[in-house]
Amino acid sequence: MFLLSVNCLKAQENYKQITEGKEVYAGGDSYDVKLFKAKTKGKKPKNVVLMIGDGMGVSHIFAGLTANKGHLYLENFKNIGFIKTHSANNYITDSAAGGTALSCGVKTYNGAIGMNIDTVSVVNIREIAEEKGKSTGVVSTSSITHATPASFIAHQPERTMYEAIAADFLKTDIDVFIGGGLKHFTQRADNRNLAEELEKRGYFVEKDINSIRDIDAEKLAGFTAYEHNGNCSERKDMLQISTSTALNILDKNKKGFFLMIEGSQIDWASHQNNTQYLVSEMLDFDKTIGLVLDFAFRNKETLIIVTADHETGGFAINGGDVATGRIEGAFITGNHTALMVPVFAFGPGAENFSGIMENTDITQKLIDIF
């Protein structure tokens, strides 16, 4: 018990605690899913949108599909594969090594952000896009300094170095980022006010989702929470609004863009073994996929990759009903598992992303065709 509380304190990640008796989802609202036929211009994408469902395994997706009475936007994707998620030092990855594999294309140790096993910085796919003159963005439903989004920005030896990670945003030329975590920019041990520094560098710094919704800026730093965002029922359509805003800003660049969008809390719901929370986060992520599909369908030069960094919960479905959306969920752990996770690709270049791959292959392939 003592050890457990020390570990929890050390991690300061209270979303990881199991809540008992939340395995069954009774059913609820559903939405209509539109089918898009991929029409592509050329073989290489001008734009890439990488969408990461943190902790999202096949069971999570099927829970979402059942809860939505039989369909998801994900069904638009015809190129499907799997990735092996193990890190350099662990059969079971954390989100830092998993994020770094997807951002930098290298296997590293659990906890590393944008660094290899020797704690040497590795260039990430967003930086490569930036060097090519493309616009770049990152959107997340966690703090923007949390492991997954941080992997596309920062280079730090340990994921909990939130203030150093926040400072790394100032070393980039990123065009738009939206997520929680204002605290790590403004209430810092070094007394720097990074929000003011961002403003001096020409960013619109917005702290309200309604101003993020309406903004037409060249550069945007959007903070949707002081620390983490609330869950889906609390933050409502924050992820869809943020995604639309980011696409509007990024699409102005004739050379194209790279955008990473994270559904962070699929993982947190799974750590908590809470099926209702898991389903609502899964459907929120899928609705956002629908929005990006709608953009890509009209744009024709956008490759969308949807994948996960790892599976969380060892989530399984013991029973349910597509007609009512009921799901009898079960979890074998409050942590991550070693399972392969799916990869879905849509748009020009999508055919490269099928079969069983390493997580690092995603970025290596993107570098080749982007």
Ligand code: MG
């Ligand atoms: Mg994450």
Ligand code: ZN
């Ligand atoms: Zn996790």
